[in-house]
Amino acid sequence: xxxxxxxxxxxxxxxxxxxxxxxxxxxxxxxxxxxxxxxxxxxxxxxxxxxxxxxxxxxxxxxxxxxxxxxxxxxxxxxxxxxxxxxxxxxxxxxxxxxxxxxxxxxxxxxxxxxxxxxxxxxxxxxxxxxxxxxxxxxxxxxxxxxxxxxxxxxxxxxxxxxxxxxxxxxxxxxxxxxxxxxxxxxxxxxxxxxxxxxxxxxxxxxxxxxxxxxxxxxxxxxxxxxxxxxxxxxxxxxxxxxxxxxxxxxxxxxxxxxxxxxxxxxxxxxxxxxxxxxxxxxxxxxxxxxxxxxxxxxxxxxxxxxxxxxxxxxxxxxxxxxxxxxxxxxxxxxxxxxxxxxxxxxxxxxxxxxxxxxxxxxxxxxxxxxxxxxxxxxxxxxxxxxxxxxxxxxxxxxxxxxxxxxxxxxxxxxxxxxxxxxxx
Amino acid sequence: xxxxxxxxxxxxxxxxxxxxxxxxxxxxxxxxxxxxxxxxxxxxxxxxxxxxxxxxxxxxxxxxxxxxxxxxxxxxxxxxxxxxxxxxxxxxxxxxxxxxxxxxxxxxxxxxxxxxxxxxxxxxxxxxxxxxxxxxxxxxxxxxxxxxxxxxxxxxxxxxxxxxxxxxxxxxxxxxxxxxxxxxxxxxxxxxxxxxxxxxxxxxxxxxxxxxxxxxxxxxxxxxxxxxxxxxxxxxxxxxxxxxxxxxxxxxxxxxxxxxxxxxxxxxxxxxxxxxxxxxxxxxxxxxxxxxxxxxxxxxxxxxxxxxxxxxxxxxxxxxxxxxxxxxxxxxxxxxxxxxxxxxxxxxxxxxxxxxxxxxxxxxxxxxxxxxxxxxxxxxxxxxxxxxxxxxxxxxxxxxxxxxxxxxxxxxxxxxxxxxxxxxxxxxxxxxxxxxxxxxxxxxxxxxxxxxxxxxxxxxxxxxxxxxxxxxxxxxxxxxxxxxxxxxxxxxxxxxxxxxxxxxxxxxxxxxxxxxxxxxxxxxxxxxxxxxxxxxxxxxxxxxxxxxxxxxxxxxxxxxxxxxxxxxxxxx
Numbered sequence: 001x002x003x004x005x006x007x008x009x010x011x012x013x014x015x016x017x018x019x020x021x022x023x024x025x026x027x028x029x030x031x032x033x034x035x036x037x038x039x040x041x042x043x044x045x046x047x048x049x050x051x052x053x054x055x056x057x058x059x060x061x062x063x064x065x066x067x068x069x070x071x072x073x074x075x076x077x078x079x080x081x082x083x084x085x086x087x088x089x090x091x092x093x094x095x096x097x098x099x100x101x102x103x104x105x106x107x108x109x110x111x112x113x114x115x116x117x118x119x120x121x122x123x124x125x126x127x128x129x130x131x132x133x134x135x136x137x138x139x140x141x142x143x144x145x146x147x148x149x150x151x152x153x154x155x156x157x158x159x160x161x162x163x164x165x166x167x168x169x170x171x172x173x174x175x176x177x178x179x180x181x182x183x184x185x186x187x188x189x190x191x192x193x194x195x196x197x198x199x200x201x202x203x204x205x206x207x208x209x210x211x212x213x214x215x216x217x218x219x220x221x222x223x224x225x226x227x228x229x230x231x232x233x234x235x236x237x238x239x240x241x242x243x244x245x246x247x248x249x250x251x252x253x254x255x256x257x258x259x260x261x262x263x264x265x266x267x268x269x270x271x272x273x274x275x276x277x278x279x280x281x282x283x284x285x286x287x288x289x290x291x292x293x294x295x296x297x298x299x300x301x302x303x304x305x306x307x308x309x310x311x312x313x314x315x316x317x318x319x320x321x322x323x324x325x326x327x328x329x330x331x332x333x334x335x336x337x338x339x340x341x342x343x344x345x346x347x348x349x350x351x352x353x354x355x356x357x358x359x360x361x362x363x364x365x366x367x368x369x370x371x372x373x374x375x376x377x378x379x380x381x382x383x384x385x386x387x388x389x390x391x392x393x394x395x396x397x398x399x400x401x402x403x404x405x406x407x408x409x410x411x412x413x414x415x416x417x418x419x420x421x422x423x424x425x
Numbered sequence: 426x427x428x429x430x431x432x433x434x435x436x437x438x439x440x441x442x443x444x445x446x447x448x449x450x451x452x453x454x455x456x457x458x459x460x461x462x463x464x465x466x467x468x469x470x471x472x473x474x475x476x477x478x479x480x481x482x483x484x485x486x487x488x489x490x491x492x493x494x495x496x497x498x499x500x501x502x503x504x505x506x507x508x509x510x511x512x513x514x515x516x517x518x519x520x521x522x523x524x525x526x527x528x529x530x531x532x533x534x535x536x537x538x539x540x541x542x543x544x545x546x547x548x549x550x551x552x553x554x555x556x557x558x559x560x561x562x563x564x565x566x567x568x569x570x571x572x573x574x575x576x577x578x579x580x581x582x583x584x585x586x587x588x589x590x591x592x593x594x595x596x597x598x599x600x601x602x603x604x605x606x607x608x609x610x611x612x613x614x615x616x617x618x619x620x621x622x623x624x625x626x627x628x629x630x631x632x633x634x635x636x637x638x639x640x641x642x643x644x645x646x647x648x649x650x651x652x653x654x655x656x657x658x659x660x661x662x663x664x665x666x667x668x669x670x671x672x673x674x675x676x677x678x679x680x681x682x683x684x685x686x687x688x689x690x691x692x693x694x695x696x697x698x699x700x701x702x703x704x705x706x707x708x709x710x711x712x713x714x715x716x717x718x719x720x721x722x723x724x725x726x727x728x729x730x731x732x733x734x735x736x737x738x739x740x741x742x743x744x745x746x747x748x749x750x751x752x753x754x755x756x757x758x759x760x761x762x763x764x765x766x767x768x769x770x771x772x773x774x775x776x777x778x779x780x781x782x783x784x785x786x787x788x789x790x791x792x793x794x795x796x797x798x799x800x801x802x803x804x805x806x807x808x809x810x811x812x813x814x815x816x817x818x819x820x821x822x823x824x825x826x827x828x829x830x831x832x833x834x835x836x837x838x839x840x841x842x843x844x845x846x847x848x849x850x851x852x853x854x855x856x857x858x859x860x861x862x863x864x865x866x867x868x869x870x871x872x873x874x875x876x877x878x879x880x881x882x883x884x885x886x887x888x889x890x891x892x893x894x895x896x897x898x899x900x901x902x903x904x905x906x907x908x909x910x911x912x913x914x915x916x917x918x919x920x921x922x923x924x925x926x927x928x929x930x931x932x933x934x935x936x937x938x939x940x941x942x943x944x945x946x947x948x949x950x951x952x953x954x955x956x957x958x959x960x961x962x963x964x965x966x967x968x969x970x971x972x973x974x975x976x977x978x979x980x981x982x983x984x985x986x987x988x989x990x991x992x993x994x995x996x997x
Contacts, residue, residue, distance in 0.1 A: 057894070058892070118896075118898050132776075132781070133777065133839035133840075164890055164892065165890040165900040168904075177905075177906045178906070179907050180890065180902050180906075180908060187908075187911070188887060188908060188911060188912065188916070189908075189911040189912050189915040190911060191915060193915070198971075201967075201982060202985050202986050203986075204964065205961075205964050205965070205968060205983060206985075206990060208960055208961055208964055209961065210991050212958060212960075212961075213990065213991050213992040213995075216826055217827050218825040219825065219827065220837060221837070221849045221851065221905070221991075221995060222991045222992075224905060225991035226991065228907060229910055232911060232914065236914070285892060285894075288895050290622060406837060406839060407838040407840065
C-alpha cells in the first residue's frame with residue numbers, strides 16, 4: 001500500500017498541516033512542508049549532488065578484487081581480467097563491473113592502522129580514530145548536512161542507510177542520524193491508521209509536553225527528541241516515501257541489479273538519489289573471511305557485488321546522474337596477504353584498495369601501487385581522511401568548512417585530510 | 426507480581442536497622458539533636474555513602490560547580506524504580522512514596538526494591554542488563570541459547586549471588602547451554618559462542634567485561650597506544666585451550682545445544698606436559714605462549730587436567746579455574762564491576778568506555794573508583810549493597826535540571842562527568858517495554874518469566890542491526906532516531922497500550938467513578954509521575970470537547986501524547 005495515501009485520504013495535506021502548524025515544536029517542518037506543496041514542480045528537477053557509499057562490512061580482501069598479485073605466494077588463485085578502462089585489470093569474478101571501469105577509479109595505496117572491526121568501521125566512516133570524548137560525524141551526516149540546502153523540498157531523511165546502521169551523526173546531532181531501512185524498502189510502523197485531524201490534535205498535546213520538558217533545561221536530549229518527532233511527522237505524510245518502494249521497478253530492472261539484498265539496496269539507492277537524497281549507504285556484509293576465503297568470494301560475495309554494482313554504475317550513467325553522484329566502495333580494512341591455515345585471510349589495514357567514481361572524480365585511473373606481494377604500499381600512502389576529503393571535493397563541498405564540536409572545539413571537515421590529487425583532472 | 430505493601434518492613438542489614446532506630450530516638454529527643462540527625466540522614470548511617478558523597482563533592486569544589494537542587498519525590502521515585510527494577514512506578518507505589526513522611530524514606534524504598542517483595546522484578550531487570558553485556562541483543566547467534574543464559578542470570582540475581590562467584594561461574598562453566606537438557610548449565614552461554622578460532626572472542630570478551638581491559642587489538646600486534654602487548658593476548662588466550670564446545674545438531678544444520686567440556690590439551694607442539702600455543706608476529710616470525718595472567722602471574726604450563734597418578738601424586742591444572750581465581754583476586758575486577766554498575770545508575774561511568782580501564786584512559790574520579798572497588802570486595806561482593814550505596818548517594822538524589830552553577834558539567838559534550846546533576850538518558854528498550862506494561866497495568870495479565878522474555882526479545886529484534894563479524898558486533902536503532910519514533914507513534918506495543926478494549930487500562934479508567942480531571946491526573950501519574958500543568962489540562966479538556974464527550978477516545982488521545990513524549994522515554 002502507498003505510504004501516504006491512507007493517511008491523506010479525505011483530507012488535503014495543507015489542511016492537515018494547518019492543524020499541525022498550531023503546535024510550535026512541530027511548526028518549522030510544517031512550514032517547510034507547506035512550502036514544498038507550493039513549490040514549482042520544475043524546481044524539483046533542479047540539479048543536486050549526492051553520494052552513494054557501498055559499504056563492505058567485515059573487511060573485503062582487496063588483493064582478490066582490485067589489486068591482484070598473480071603468481072605471488074600471497075596472490076591466491078584468482079586471475080586478473082582487462083576492463084573497459086585502459087590498463088586497469090581487476091578480478092576475473094567481477095566481469096560486469098569490468099565493463100563499467102571507465103566510470104570508476106581505484107586507489108591502490110590506502111594505508112591505515114585500525115584493524116579491529118568497530119574501530120576500523122568508525123575510522124573509515126568519519127576520518128577520525130575513535131575518541132572516548134568526542135563522537136565524530138560520519139560521511140552520511142557530513143554530506144547530508146552540507147548538501148541538504150540543495151534540496152529544500154526533500155521530505156524524507158537526507159541520510160539513508162540500507163541494511164546496516166552506518167555510523168552516527170556525532171556532534172552534528174540526532175537530526176542527521178542515518179535512517180535505517182531494510183533492502184526491501186519496508187519502513188516499519190509507517191501507517192498511523194487514524195484520521196489526520198485527530199493526529200494533529202494529538203500532536204498539539206504532545207508538543208505541549210515536549211516544550212515544557214525542554215523549557216526545564218535538563219539537557220540537549222530533550223530537544224533532540226522534539227526534532228526527530230517533527231522529522232517523523234514530515235516523513236509519515238510524504239509521497240516521497242515511494243522512493244523506498246524498490247519492488248515498483250520493472251522486473252527486468254530488478255533482475256539486472258540481482259535478486260539479492262545488496263541488489264535491491266543499490267536499486268533503492270538510485271531511486272533515492274533521483275528523489276534528491278544527498279547520501280545513501282548500502283551495506284554488503286560477509287567479508288570477514290578468516291576461513292575458506294576463495295570459495296566464498298568466487299561463489300558468493302563477488303557475483304552478488306558484481307551484478308549490483310555494475311547495474312548501479314551503468315544506470316546512473318545512462319540517466320545522466322553519474323556526473324552529480326559520487327560512488328565510494330570500501331570496507332573497514334582489507335585482509336592479510338598471507339593466507340592462514342584455514343584457507344582464509346585475517347584483518348589487514350596496512351596496504352589496501354578502495355574504488356571511487358562519478359561526481360567530480362577523474363574516471364578510469366589507478367592511483368598508487370603496492371609491492372609485488374601486496375604487503376606494502378610503495379607509492380604515497382593515503383588515509384581515511386584523505387579519501388574523505390577527496391569525496392567531499394568531488395561533490396564541491398568546501399574543505400575549508402569547520403564544525404564546532406559540542407565542547408566548543410573547532411573540527412575541520414574530513415579531519416583536514418589532503419585531497420588525492422590524481423583523482424582529479 | 427510483587428506489590429508493595431507499606432508495612433514498614435525493612436529487609437536490610439542489621440547495621441542499617443540501627444540507624445533507623447537512632448534517628449527515631451533523635452527525633453524523640455527534641456530539637457538540639459535534629460541537626461545531628463539530619464547530618465546523619467545525608468548518608469543514612471552508611472559509611473560507604475558518606476565516602477561517595479565526600480568524593481563527589483570534592484570534585485564539585487575542584488571544578489567550582491554548584492550541584493543542582495534535589496529531585497522531587499516523584500522524580501526520584503520514578504528514577505529509582507527504573508534503575509533498580511527496570512520500570513516506572515505504579516500510581517500506587519508513587520503515591521505511597523510521596524505520602525511517606527519518614528526522614529529515611531529513600532532508604533526504605535531502596536530497601537524494599539532490593540528486598541523480597543521485588544525479587545522477581547529485580548532479577549528480571551538485571552538479567553536483561555547482563556544478557557546484553559554477555560551475549561548481546563542479536564537473536565541470530567546459533568551458538569548462544571538466550572533462554573538458557575537468561576534463566577541462569579535470573580537465578581543468580583534472585584539469589585543475589587556474590588559477584589566474585591558470579592564471575593567465576595561464568596568463566597569456568599561446563600555443561601549444556603540449553604535448559605531442559607541433561608546437564609544444563611545456562612552460564613555456559615557466555616563462552617559457548619566465543620570459542621571458535623581458538624577462543625579469540627572468549628579471550629577478548631573475558632578481559633573486557635570482567636577486567637575492563639581492551640585486548641582485542643593485541644591479537645595481531647602490540648597495541649599502538651597503550652601498553653598492551655601481543656604476547657599478553659596469547660598468554661591470556663592460553664587459559665581457554667582446554668575447553669571444547671561440543672555441538673549437538675538437530676537435523677543437519679541447526680545447532681540444537683552446545684556442551685562445554687574441559688579436556689586434556691596436548692598443545693600445538695604435541696607435548697601435553699608443556700602445552701603451548703603458537704602465534705605469528707607481524708613480520709611472520711612464530712612465537713610461543715603459555716598461560717600467564719595480565720599481571721605476570723604464571724600458571725603451570727601443563728595441558729593435563731587435575732588428576733592423580735597411581736602412586737597418589739597429584740598433577741595437572743584446570744586452566745579456566747586458575748584464570749577465574751586470578752580474575753577474582755585482581756584489583757581490576759571490583760573496579761570494572763563498580764564502574765559498570767555506577768554507569769547503570771548515572772548514565773556515565775568513571776571512564777569512557779566503561780570497559781576500558783587501561784592506563785591510557787584516566788578515570789574521572791580515581792579515588793572514588795578505587796575506594797568503591799575495595800569496599801565492594803570488603804562487603805564480600807554483595808551487588809545489592811553496592812546498589813544501595815549508589816542509589817542513596819547525594820549525587821543520585823539530584824535533579825536533572827541544570828543551573829547556572831553547573832552548566833559546564835555536561836559529559837554529552839565530552840567533559841568528564843562530575844555528577845553535579847542527574848544526566849538525562851533514554852530508557853533502554855527493555856525498560857520502555859516493561860514500563861509500558863506497568864503503566865497500562867498489563868503486567869498482571871502478562872506471561873511470566875521466560876515466555877514473557879522471549880516476547881520481549883522478538884519485539885526488540887526490530888531495533889537490532891548485527892554487523893555479521895566474527896566479533897558479533899551489533900548496533901541498535903533504538904537510539905532516539907526515526908524508527909524508534911515510528912514505533913512509538915504507530916507500533917503494536919503502543920497500539921495495545923493505548924487500546925480502548927473492554928477491561929483494558931483506558932476502559933477501566935473511563936468506567937471508574939473518577940472525574941475527568943482525576944482521570945487525566947492518573948494518566949499523568951502513571952506515565953510521567955507528576956500532575957498535569959494548567960496548560961496541559963486546558964489542552965486535555967479541548968480534547969474532551971473535540972471527541973464530543975466520548976471520554977475513552979479523548980483519554981486515548983491524551984495517553985498517546987503522554988507516552989510519546991520526551992519526558993516519558995527519558996529517565997530524568
